[in-house]
Amino acid sequence: MNEKILVVDDEKPIVDILRYNLSKEGYNVLAAYDGDEAINIALKEDPDLILLDIMLPKQDGFSVCKKLREKITSPIIMLTARGEEVDKVLGLELGADDYITKPFSMRELMARVKANLRRIALSEPGGEEEIIRLGDLELDLKSYVVRKKGKPLDLTFREYELIKYLSTQAGQVFTREKLLEEVWGYEYYGDIRTVDVTVRRLREKVEDDPANPTYIITKRGVGYYFRKQ
Amino acid sequence: MNEKILVVDDEKPIVDILRYNLSKEGYNVLAAYDGDEAINIALKEDPDLILLDIMLPKQDGFSVCKKLREKITSPIIMLTARGEEVDKVLGLELGADDYITKPFSMRELMARVKANLRRIALSEPGGEEEIIRLGDLELDLKSYVVRKKGKPLDLTFREYELIKYLSTQAGQVFTREKLLEEVWGYEYYGDIRTVDVTVRRLREKVEDDPANPTYIITKRGVGYYFRKQ
DNA sequence: CATTTATATTACAATCATGTTACAAATTAC
């Protein structure tokens, strides 16, 4: 509880608005205004998550990210200027866990902060839970493979993301809105029934009898869930 | 339920179309046409969410946002013209939670409104009562499941909404009118006896002997209530 | 105890949510 978050940006107004909003959500906020300071504070305080701008005085975000990655495992979210795909790829290669393009909404930022913290919280106890087993199914989170009775299923990206989201929280019912937000992304505003069709396609591959699903269950009037156990 | 949303825009057609669509979704819509009015109404009515245009007479959206942020915590979504203004939303220490660039689709707007309201709803009540226990019954609010002696009951949406409403206020008697209003919704103009039938169906699933109910009790001449303890 | 009134019960119809399919658009591979 009460996670420490380090915000690194040389523009004070940005740091201020981030501090304001993160504090409001109950996080403990640290700030650094250049690359050197970021590294000092990060090593000393060991924050649970780092928000790291790329454009920084003294040493840039890439350099900071690379150096920090050697010492700490906390998630690093890069803040990048609009459009530059290069940044994104480079950042992720250097060990960043996520990136957000400016300008971003507070809602989007909060969602990503929470998602990254949640991911850590889930994987922490019991070390690295790499493979999820549910009935005949086996989800290998690392290699993006789902096996049924040992045989690998050929799932597409969306199908994989959906079954991963549902199965890691088996038993819990999610509305279509929630699934669109979590699986499709914070900025996706497509048709809500897209979820139905993706569920249909997933069932086609996962279920013995897609018309009588035993894994991905419909909760009428609410949404879908993955059957526990 | 039935959240209040304040729409602030000086263009009447925009306010009208927003009012129409938000009302259709069941929100209670307030409108303001300039900055001063927006502040007055917001402070007086304490809306659950504010849609705030930037271009406004008297004082602009930035100014309104900043002033409101000192007094209220409800999410504020800024409506901005394409391009430059977006950066200002972030740069100035405003406290906006999200922004939408014009022109926007209704679908996108609705999605953002809902997402922002959901975010608030989740973070607000710190101690969320997850499971309600009453006699042999167990209501799991999170997973939309009602269990009797541990066995899950297959309740429909309405049945679930009804038992949830009654059981969270056990002992209190509700008239059919009140139940229609609260469980079915304010804009529902159906037959009042619909309640009886839904109660009947609920008893069929919940009670040991539906003809002699021990959970959902009839208060003749008044309505129904859930027996306490 | 007959009459009135309220609620229970049942059956059926209307509505609505989801399943299903086909096709278009977007993305990726070649």
Added chain:
DNA sequence: GTAATTTGTAACATGATTGTAATATAAATG
């Protein structure tokens, strides 16, 4: 570039849920 694949959208089909109405039963009243 074109072809293949994935993904999203839309239309239609299906079936469960819900609402309505009609009848039966029970309670209240005089």
